[in-house]
Amino acid sequence: MTIYRFRNCTLMRNHALIIDDLWIRHGKIIDPEKIFFDEKIQADIEYDCQGVLIAPGYIDLQINGAFGHDFSSPNEVNENILIDVARKLTSHGVTAFLPTIVSSSIDTYKILLPKYKRQVGSAKDGATILGIHIEGPFLNEDKRGAHRTDFLRESPHGIEDLLSCYGSFDNVSIVTIAPEIPNMIENVIPILIEKYGLIVSIGHSMASLDIGERAICSGARFITHLFNAMLPFHHRDPGLVGLLTSHRLPATIVIHYGLIVDGIHTHSAAVRLAHRVHPQGLVLVTDAVPALGLPDGIYRMGADEIVVEKKRATIAGTQTLCGSIASLAECVQNMRQALLDGEINKSNEKKIFDDKDKNKFIVESIEAATVHPASVLHIENQKGTLSFGADADFILLDDKLNVLSTFIAGEQAWTVNDKWLINNLHIKSYQ
Amino acid sequence: MRLVITKDYDEMTEWSARYIKKRIIDFKPGPNHYFVLGLPTGSTPLGIYKKLVKFVKTKELSFKYVITFNMDEYVGLPRDHPESYHSYMWNNFFKHIDIEPNNVHILDGNATDLVHECNEFERAIKESGGIELFVGGIGPDGHIAFNEPGSSLVSRTRVKTLAQDTIIANARFFDNDITKVPTSALTVGVGTVMDAREVLILISGTSKAYALHMAIEEGVNHMWTVSAFQNHSRFLCVCDEDATMELKVKTVRYFKGLMSVHSQLINGNDHSSLLHTEN
Numbered sequence: 001m002t003i004y005r006f007r008n009c010t011l012m013r014n015h016a017l018i019i020d021d022l023w024i025r026h027g028k029i030i031d032p033e034k035i036f037f038d039e040k041i042q043a044d045i046e047y048d049c050q051g052v053l054i055a056p057g058y059i060d061l062q063i064n065g066a067f068g069h070d071f072s073s074p075n076e077v078n079e080n081i082l083i084d085v086a087r088k089l090t091s092h093g094v095t096a097f098l099p100t101i102v103s104s105s106i107d108t109y110k111i112l113l114p115k116y117k118r119q120v121g122s123a124k125d126g127a128t129i130l131g132i133h134i135e136g137p138f139l140n141e142d143k144r145g146a147h148r149t150d151f152l153r154e155s156p157h158g159i160e161d162l163l164s165c166y167g168s169f170d171n172v173s174i175v176t177i178a179p180e181i182p183n184m185i186e187n188v189i190p191i192l193i194e195k196y197g198l199i200v201s202i203g204h205s206m207a208s209l210d211i212g213e214r215a216i217c218s219g220a221r222f223i224t225h226l227f228n229a230m231l232p233f234h235h236r237d238p239g240l241v242g243l244l245t246s247h248r249l250p251a252t253i254v255i256h257y258g259l260i261v262d263g264i265h266t267h268s269a270a271v272r273l274a275h276r277v278h279p280q281g282l283v284l285v286t287d288a289v290p291a292l293g294l295p296d297g298i299y300r301m302g303a304d305e306i307v308v309e310k311k312r313a314t315i316a317g318t319q320t321l322c323g324s325i326a327s328l329a330e331c332v333q334n335m336r337q338a339l340l341d342g343e344i345n346k347s348n349e350k351k352i353f354d355d356k357d358k359n360k361f362i363v364e365s366i367e368a369a370t371v372h373p374a375s376v377l378h379i380e381n382q383k384g385t386l387s388f389g390a391d392a393d394f395i396l397l398d399d400k401l402n403v404l405s406t407f408i409a410g411e412q413a414w415t416v417n418d419k420w421l422i423n424n425l426h427i428k429s430y431q
Numbered sequence: 432m433r434l435v436i437t438k439d440y441d442e443m444t445e446w447s448a449r450y451i452k453k454r455i456i457d458f459k460p461g462p463n464h465y466f467v468l469g470l471p472t473g474s475t476p477l478g479i480y481k482k483l484v485k486f487v488k489t490k491e492l493s494f495k496y497v498i499t500f501n502m503d504e505y506v507g508l509p510r511d512h513p514e515s516y517h518s519y520m521w522n523n524f525f526k527h528i529d530i531e532p533n534n535v536h537i538l539d540g541n542a543t544d545l546v547h548e549c550n551e552f553e554r555a556i557k558e559s560g561g562i563e564l565f566v567g568g569i570g571p572d573g574h575i576a577f578n579e580p581g582s583s584l585v586s587r588t589r590v591k592t593l594a595q596d597t598i599i600a601n602a603r604f605f606d607n608d609i610t611k612v613p614t615s616a617l618t619v620g621v622g623t624v625m626d627a628r629e630v631l632i633l634i635s636g637t638s639k640a641y642a643l644h645m646a647i648e649e650g651v652n653h654m655w656t657v658s659a660f661q662n663h664s665r666f667l668c669v670c671d672e673d674a675t676m677e678l679k680v681k682t683v684r685y686f687k688g689l690m691s692v693h694s695q696l697i698n699g700n701d702h703s704s705l706l707h708t709e710n
Contacts, residue, residue, distance in 0.1 A: 021526075032526060033511065033517075033518070033521045033526070034511070035532075036521060036525060036526070036532045036535075037510065037517060037521070037532070037535075037537075039532075040532035040533045041532060042531070042532065
């Protein structure tokens, strides 16, 4: 099988930026030392990456739609819609995602859940579909956000209610529930985890910190879009936000939390706060609505008319935000900027930007969109990393973290312009 | 012998790297005419590897027609252990240059039959036409490779048990846990290195000063195995000022006086004439 070697690049590996080459074979990242000593062969094809940064491809755990498509709308061609989004998301540096379904009717779940099958990504078919994120309908009405009240449900019969609502968990990876709903902690969460192998996330909830801790102890490990759709932090009752510093949880448990860093839904000070308090748990999510990826204009989405203008999506005729339309690549850039902004006033002297500062917060921001979401799904050895043996899903970034090209399973899936076409990077003769 | 005395570690590695480069280029290696190079590990040669890598990156030097034989490797250490000599050579040298993997020879410390492995290594050296230039360092006890004091001066590649001093010195690479340090190694013998057509020994720092004195100002002695090279027809020793601290002033002055002649080794245009003088 052909061995590809990407040279003249900086890699994000082992929590640092290092100058090293990236070797690929058979869609996987391989260890060149083993190739050298065991197989005694060299790379077949070499590419000159012009000194750019190579990072693992981004992973989005919460995305409701994009490019005009809505994952929660039943349609004859839902499967085609999914692939269309999977292909177009590569232009945002996304190589894997969870199509997310908001609170819907039983009939809708019956139609949609079987259609969104897991799919291995490729240059032809786009980003990997890792599974479905079902957000709702077992949520607290007081924190429903944009979810429809008439679709919300309770679980008086425990897990039976979820089964009769969803039908099957076959294609599902994450379920977001409000843990204070009766039977969730005692019955539902443990069964979802142990019997169905799901990841349970808590959100759209009025839970106190105490309930949150009990939900974690019963197996929940993710918080859906921290700060949004939950009680705000209060110094005598920290609520779910307090889970980031809870002392009543085993030290071995890492709680991850989604954060929408579109520059609108979360104030940069809140981003810095969460990051300073619990950096390993930060997971960037888009929670994007179907208008993501569409150029400025007016669009019809279901019953609403949406206006997309300069990175904001509002309901026509109002100032009401109707969801996030920042790409995951932009979220990474926004997170980095938020962290940099927090450094500006730290010292009194003028800071001279040296080489080390040039790369400040790049690793943290990228990890929040790669290895952290992969860890939530327990696939951190395979996705979201450039470690040996991992899937060769990676992106080329410039020093401002703009995506230049996206590769899935070692093949080029997208490029921003011809300069980054793989054939133009090919080192033709090697002296 | 030739003794080249440079100002400091940096100048020493620069001089040595340029010498190795010129030796390879003047040899005009090709598909039927490989340059066979013996290589060391340890902290002293690190600077030389860095500089050779730079020559390759600027296309001043190619290892396409170079065959390498490393001096030694630990026994029983997994090949991908960060302290194995395979790892050292890969990370510091091979991954950065254009050498063919089939032309690289490093002893396998995990071979099922260690004696057979050593004999095969000797045979491979012979088959390659013999080593043209063997580069090495020196231990504070004057040993070359793992030929600890008392090693036979006509020894060949074999298994050697490490001296307690060596094990203690190496503990710093194994989490300061002496139980983790390998206790034996495969090493080329003194005789193996003597067979090379030229030997280049690098000596840097005051900790090596006494060893340098014993190696070149006293007699040939198996307690200071580097002294065996006094009997080699082309022994080139490159050291820095600190390493000369135990030498006689007379010795240092003599060799410093020859620096204009020695500098032709790396600068001269006429490649062959100087190589057989001054030894």
